[in-house]
Amino acid sequence: MIGNLRLGLASRAGYFVGLLSRALGRGRGESIHGRVLLKVYPSALEKLAAGRDIVLVSGTNGKTTTTTHLANILALGTDELVSTSTFGANMHSGIATALATKPRNRYVVLECDELYLPFMYQALKPKVIVLLNLSRDQLHRTGEVRKVANLWNKTFTQDDVTLVIDRDDPFLEFAAAHAGHVLRITFGGRKHPDAATCPSCSALLDWSAGDYKCECGLGSELPQVRADQRLRGPGRNSVLAIEAARLMGAVVPVDLQEELTSNAPDRVSEFNVADRKIPTRLAKNPESWRESLSQLSASQIILSVNAKGIDGLDTSWLWDIDYGSLKSTKVICTGDRRLDVAYRLSVAGIDVAIAESFVKAVEMFTCEQIEAIASYTAFQDLAANSLGLSRAVTGGQQ
Amino acid sequence: MSKLQIVRLYHDLLGTYGDQGNAEILIHRARAREFDVELHEVAPGESVPDSGDIYLLGGGEDGPQSIALEMLLADGGLTRAVSKGASLLAVCAGFQLIGTALPNSAGQDVKGLEIVDVTTIYTEQERCVGELVIAGPLDLEGNQSIFTGFENHQGRTKLGEGVSPLGIVLRGFGNGFANDSGQIDEGVQMGNVYGTYMHGPVLARNPSLADQILTSALGTLATYHDEFAQALASERRATLWPNN
Numbered sequence: 001m002i003g004n005l006r007l008g009l010a011s012r013a014g015y016f017v018g019l020l021s022r023a024l025g026r027g028r029g030e031s032i033h034g035r036v037l038l039k040v041y042p043s044a045l046e047k048l049a050a051g052r053d054i055v056l057v058s059g060t061n062g063k064t065t066t067t068t069h070l071a072n073i074l075a076l077g078t079d080e081l082v083s084t085s086t087f088g089a090n091m092h093s094g095i096a097t098a099l100a101t102k103p104r105n106r107y108v109v110l111e112c113d114e115l116y117l118p119f120m121y122q123a124l125k126p127k128v129i130v131l132l133n134l135s136r137d138q139l140h141r142t143g144e145v146r147k148v149a150n151l152w153n154k155t156f157t158q159d160d161v162t163l164v165i166d167r168d169d170p171f172l173e174f175a176a177a178h179a180g181h182v183l184r185i186t187f188g189g190r191k192h193p194d195a196a197t198c199p200s201c202s203a204l205l206d207w208s209a210g211d212y213k214c215e216c217g218l219g220s221e222l223p224q225v226r227a228d229q230r231l232r233g234p235g236r237n238s239v240l241a242i243e244a245a246r247l248m249g250a251v252v253p254v255d256l257q258e259e260l261t262s263n264a265p266d267r268v269s270e271f272n273v274a275d276r277k278i279p280t281r282l283a284k285n286p287e288s289w290r291e292s293l294s295q296l297s298a299s300q301i302i303l304s305v306n307a308k309g310i311d312g313l314d315t316s317w318l319w320d321i322d323y324g325s326l327k328s329t330k331v332i333c334t335g336d337r338r339l340d341v342a343y344r345l346s347v348a349g350i351d352v353a354i355a356e357s358f359v360k361a362v363e364m365f366t367c368e369q370i371e372a373i374a375s376y377t378a379f380q381d382l383a384a385n386s387l388g389l390s391r392a393v394t395g396g397q398q
Numbered sequence: 399m400s401k402l403q404i405v406r407l408y409h410d411l412l413g414t415y416g417d418q419g420n421a422e423i424l425i426h427r428a429r430a431r432e433f434d435v436e437l438h439e440v441a442p443g444e445s446v447p448d449s450g451d452i453y454l455l456g457g458g459e460d461g462p463q464s465i466a467l468e469m470l471l472a473d474g475g476l477t478r479a480v481s482k483g484a485s486l487l488a489v490c491a492g493f494q495l496i497g498t499a500l501p502n503s504a505g506q507d508v509k510g511l512e513i514v515d516v517t518t519i520y521t522e523q524e525r526c527v528g529e530l531v532i533a534g535p536l537d538l539e540g541n542q543s544i545f546t547g548f549e550n551h552q553g554r555t556k557l558g559e560g561v562s563p564l565g566i567v568l569r570g571f572g573n574g575f576a577n578d579s580g581q582i583d584e585g586v587q588m589g590n591v592y593g594t595y596m597h598g599p600v601l602a603r604n605p606s607l608a609d610q611i612l613t614s615a616l617g618t619l620a621t622y623h624d625e626f627a628q629a630l631a632s633e634r635r636a637t638l639w640p641n642n
Binding site: 347 | 416423599
């Protein structure tokens with residue numbers, strides 16, 4: 001009883017600091033709420049998770065969108081109240097905040113950073129973990145894709161959780177190799193750009209049939225679900241979300257399932273910049289850039305790239321992407337690392353220029369239709385600016 | 399005139415850190431001087447031609463690095479080409495491969511390609527991650543060259559007796575060993591062979607190094623000013639080494 005009282009007070013203290021943080025324009029306040037809570041009540045995570053039905057969503061790309069999507073599917077399919085994380089706050093403090101916000105909601109769907117997943121699995125005792133994909137991202141922090149896969153492989157050795165995985169990703173198949181319960185979903189196989197060799201035995205993977213095979217047997221487990229091969233990343237993530245929701249007891253009618261996968265949400269936000277509305281995609285690593293580039297339709301494109309912390313400090317990966325789809329467009333690069341992008345595009349033969357700020361980039365275009373891709377912090381700054389917050393905007397934007 | 403032959407080795411295995419861009423930059427800068435260029439992609443399992451002019455090895459993860467080493471040792475094409483005078487740019491895992499010894503993915507020391515006398519050892523020390531700035535050799539006009547790149551490696555590399563580094567570390571880790579004068583070496587340069595820990599890719603951020611490698615294969619080059627290349631190199635130098 002005393003413990004609960006303390007937890008309640010700690011959570012309230014955190015909540016007010018969060019409000020204050022938002023009011024001061026220092027971000028959205030979710031993480032700081034959780035930070036205060038954990039400081040005052042260190043075992044808050046375990047306590048707030050106890051007795052609730054938790055799903056964790058992790059992977060390189062699509063965590064935030066899939067988490068929101070899965071929470072909606074669960075709410076629709078179970079008529080229960082569902083708590084979820086917001087805005088990609090996916091480490092200790094962000095997760096604590098999400099758990100504390102509506103502590104009586106039975107279901108909780110939480111986005112979890114890849115490196116924090118082992119800890120959260122132990123602390124929160126989730127019923128289901130959805131593993132979306134693994135590819136190169138923030139190499140300065142994660143070191144190698146294989147390191148994350150190894151970490152997960154060593155973590156999931158019990159039968160107290162069900163993993164929902166896209167088995168076409170060999171890193172995920174390896175991550176789930178010792179897990180007690182795995183729901184494997186296939187989309188018919190597709191070449192993984194970072195998996196020339198086997199994550200398990202290091203031999204060259206055989207990709208000749210469009211799917212991987214290895215002499216060590218990786219990938220030989222039969223999938224339980226066979227889904228549409230034509231789906232792109234967001235659609236594939238929706239299929240995983242629907243299967244996870246079913247495991248949690250949700251009823252998802254077939255027509256709704258089709259609707260959810262064919263209209264899977266892309267992470268596109270519309271920002272008001274210089275009195276124009278600019279549809280902007282968040283892309284932060286080679287895989288999400290490929291996905292975003294394939295969806296652009298405007299002939300005037302702004303690319304905004306920073307290299308701060310969460311963006312990844314090394315911009316070399318810009319050279320891993322095929323920019324052929326930009327051949328007939330006009331591109332303006334902005335952000336702290338605009339020259340890295342501009343040089344990369346000029347070598348690829350793209351018509352490119354640079355601008356000191358996003359606002360100036362928009363002003364350089366005359367006609368209406370402009371689309372943008374922004375790296376993580378560049379996107380955050382656009383979002384903050386769009387909400388009228390006073391956060392310093394990267395790349396000199398006013 | 400015959401075409402400049404650039405050979406990119408095992409992009410699937412040694413393409414983790416974006417070093418494949420080095421090939422595109424060399425091609426771009428050679429074509430700007432009106433040379434014909436041909437790029438040969440060598441996939442794992444294919445034989446390595448020994449008639450190329452410039453060979454490129456990139457950075458990769460430990461497991462794929464070990465496989466690349468086994469294949470290059472068994473094939474022999476790269477070593478033959480270099481002994482005939484071909485140029486080689488080897489980055490990170492690729493730089494480690496061309497030495498005499500390096501740790502394999504299980505942490506044991508194995509024999510390298512023995513193209514240059516450098517030895518890489520595994521250490522439990524912190525991983526070398528971050529921006530790297532080095533003072534390279536004097537350029538053709540006698541000016542001190544400053545190169546920048548991004549390093550991300552665990553191994554430390556020691557140069558053999560009398561072997562020259564590519565430069566001296568001004569900021570970052572580089573090879574991780576001090577030389578006799580107490581300076582930290584970065585990379586290696588021996589004839590037409592260049593080894594470095596710098597990603598970026600290194601030739602995107604250091605166009606003068608790209609031209610140095612092209613010169614080693616083509617002889618004296620016409621002047622070429624690429625606005626974005628120069629601006630990027632200057633911006634990186636000014637940001638990371640403002641004292642200069």
